[in-house]
Amino acid sequence: MTMSVSNLARRIIPCLDVRDGQVVKGVQFRNHRVMGGIVELATRYSAEGADELVFYDITASPEGRCVDNEWVSRVNEVIDIPFCVAGGIRSVEDARKVLRRGADKISINTPAVQRPQLISELVSAFGSQCVVVGVDSVLHDGVWATRQMTGIPDQMQQTGRTTLDWMSEVVERGAGEIVLNCMASDGTRQGFDIQQLKAARKKVSIPLIASGGAGSVSHFVEVFKQADVDGALAATVFHNNKVPIPLLKQMLSAAGIGVRL
């Protein structure tokens, strides 16, 4: 056994975008197609060796409602790995409902940008380990900047914040983890945005999850080796089985990346 300070595994996280009770997927946040049922896909990924699942109710925030809770309970009944729920959580009470139904973590995005104090409130109510912040980021005039309301393209807005400054505030407010959605890469299958993720890694001391652009096994190897992220999140390549999770785990392990087999 190699000597190391911790054997904590790097995580592979399928992301399930949920709309109207189905799992859907679009390209660069547009033109969504139905990929399957929520419970059906959750069960499949859990059996295939996914380390964690994230469910994004992608219409919840723009429509001004919290996630429809009932399916969270159904997911909790069938899966035996941790899962995180995102979408329109605006208050401690919204979060409590989702956690009571068995979610291990909640993730907030637009509501945190609109009211950063929400991060602090959730951390003090449930602890850092429950609170994930999703950051949607795109290059704008040579600087990475955050976006909000990304679920519905016509309502998408600039936030006036640079991505790196916003991530620093997220960390200071006690969040347990950041998912960095690199929007220019999303759905393109051309690889993760290594440059942006490396910059984020330097800035962020808490677990950092790469999101957007996964197209092949080698993209995952690259993002762990070059950007030193704690986990990598993807949707399409898992939904269509272009990157089978058991094979991905074996290839990562063979490349010297510590994963759970």
Added chain:
Amino acid sequence: MTLAIIDSGGANISSVIHALKRLGADPVFTADADTIRSATHVILPGVGAAAAAMSHLRTTGLLDCIRELRQPVLGICLGMQLLFEKSDETDADSEAVQCLGIIPGSLQKLQASPAVRVPHMGWNSTTMMNHDPLLTGLPEQPWFYFIHSFCAPIGVNTVATCQHGDAFAAIVRKENFCGVQFHPERSARSGARLLANFLELQ
């Protein structure tokens, strides 16, 4: 077989209940001492703060009931920590929390460093120290899902260890009392196997 899950207050244990139901068990979630005493297997779950959980068990009059159990008992996460003598996790008066005192030793906070983040959160591998029926059918270094900031010292009651900065006890056993620091209900096949092994204990 009858299975009682002790209500230690506040914690969301629906995921534990579902994991046991998937194994065919029919757990009863209860704070009733007679129900707990008469069960063939008892689980002490726990998420949250040690002081709050101990205070809840004291209020519901369960401290001695738990100490006197002779059937297999499994403490999960905080529930495992409560089996020890005390925890450096402080209460409202900044005093160390006195726990059940069934297993010798006291809980300490994990030491954070730039490469070792606390809370310890995620999948980590464990190393077996002793053969134990709880580990039947598991690989040499099974992976389990952890979320915790305090940890138990390695001692004569340690069955398996884990390393996150310091090495600590991941699975413990003293007579009929077992404990796991991780969450078997969220640890995929390894966790399900461990829970099934516990339910097989006589």
